[in-house]
Amino acid sequence: MPYGYNGKIIEIDLSNRSNKVREIDESLYRKFFAGSGLASWLLYNESDINIDPLSPDNPMVFMTGLLTGTPVPTACKASVCSKSPLTGIWGESTVGGFFGYKLKKTGFDGIIVRGKSDKPVYIWLNEGILELRDASSVWGRDCYETTEMLKNETSQKAEVACIGQAGENLVKIAGIMIGGNETRAAGRVGLGAVMGSKNLKAIVVDGNAPINVFDLDSMRKLTKEITPLIKQNTKGLTDFGTAGSMQAVEVNGDLPIKNWREGSFEEGAMKTSGQMIAKTMLVSHYACYGCPIRCGKMVEIKTGPYKGTKAHGPEYETCAGFGALILNEDVYKIAEANDLCNRFGLDTISTSGVIAFAYEAYEKGIITDKDTGGIKLNWGDGEAACGLIPMIANRQGIGNILAEGSRNAAKILGRNSIEFTVEVKGLEMAYHDPRAFTSMAGNYATANRGACHLEALSYFAENGAYSPMIAGFDKPFETHGFVNKGEMAAVM
Ligand code: SF4
Secondary structure, three states: OOOOOOOEEEEEEOOOOEEEEEEOOHHHHHHHOEHHHHHHHHHHHHOOOOOOOOOOOOOEEEEEEOOOOOOOOOOOOEEEEEEOOOOOOEEEEEEOOOHHHHHHHOOOOEEEEEOOOOOOEEEEEEOOEEEEEEOOOOOOOOHHHHHHHHHHHOOOOOEEEEOOHHHHOOOOOEOEEEOOOOOEEEOHHHHHHHHHHOOEEEEEEEOOOOOOOOOHHHHHHHHHHHHHHHHHHOHHHHHHOHHHHHHHHHHHOOOOEOOOOEOOOHHHHHHOOHHHHHHHOEEEEEOOOOOOOOOEEEEEOOOOOOOOOEEEOOOHHHHHHOOHHHOOOOHHHHHHHHHHHHHHOEOHHHHHHHHHHHHHHHHOOOOOHHHHOOOOOOOOOHHHHHHHHHHHHOOOOOHHHHOOOHHHHHHHHOOOHHHHOOEEOOEEOOOOOOOOOOHHHHHHHHOOOOOOOOOOOHHHHHOOOOOHHHHOOOOOOOOOOOOOHHHHHHHO
């Protein structure tokens, strides 16, 4: 009996509506611990490196990790991997919520999707039984509506990973959304467009397969022991989410301001912080599977077309991108922008990144009112950003160019606009300024998927969130200095 994993994945070909169960040798689990490691092995060995990411031949892999679904705190993740249409290289995006847990409970560790359906479909994988179902009723609908409708069609206990209109329209910064309005996102590198290119609206999973643990009693005992410590050390996340760090991040110089051009946003950081969200619009807290931290925030949307509805509150990256990056101090507009991205199925980092690029292009006269349909992209105007989001998702007007991501948009617009795109390998930079925590320069430059802040997470070691000794260094790092920073990023 395997422990932690099921030992098999299911491979689905949408072109001929076939599927097969595939046993995975234990040696591969021992080598890669499942997750994106095993996904990378599968993709490396079984796809052509020169493949067009939006062609039917580009496989995509949804994979759980070895610990996913066990009692280990926060062990909820699933990875989605494929060749990225945004960067043209290795694409990987990881998501929390309950999808990974439910996927493992189907009795499979993962799903490989190949081919392209001739009409919109969704995958319904329940107790190991697979159905390809017609998705015409949800095609064109947003991620909240899709999640609700597909749960009604399948099971209220099922979990849904779906795309919105952005993925359907092959927007290269489209993500895959989980959990309806309690949103979690496999946001980065445009994998929503890969699903869209396959006419695959959603994957819905449920099941009751056992997740075997070799020594479950010891795992539970350790989990019980460590949980109070986790709660004690993450109280800020519980109270205010990741956006609770906004003011500290601004003081450290880590917060990117005005498309990375300016260095101070003191009052704005306070006005757009997790603390301000808690004061003005917080409704409740929520958690991913098995997580005692509960960093998810449910808020009431106060502006825009969905005013009065309840939805996932903006996290740090979203507050930074739709706040400081465009000089917007209106936290309600940030919540609205976040909600729109979640509904349309857009990555909030890349979307805010390409929007900040558009503001600068507008300032320089490269984009005009004619291109934007009259929306004035003036710094500080959060309403304008909210106006651009549907245009990007639906590829309307200037949105059709921005939907290609910053690097491609600059190539199309020309006039030296490439000079003020902020990306690595085509992926918009996450909102941690390498001029504050200098290890992030090496981190961004070398991360496999492009400008990813998570691959090394080295700013955490630099800002003292944990001891650098974990990474083999004997004393704290000097902020803004360079000594040992490259080495540390490499180790991390
Ligand atoms: S609730 Fe927050 S801290 Fe907990 S697993 Fe989900 S994303 Fe991570």
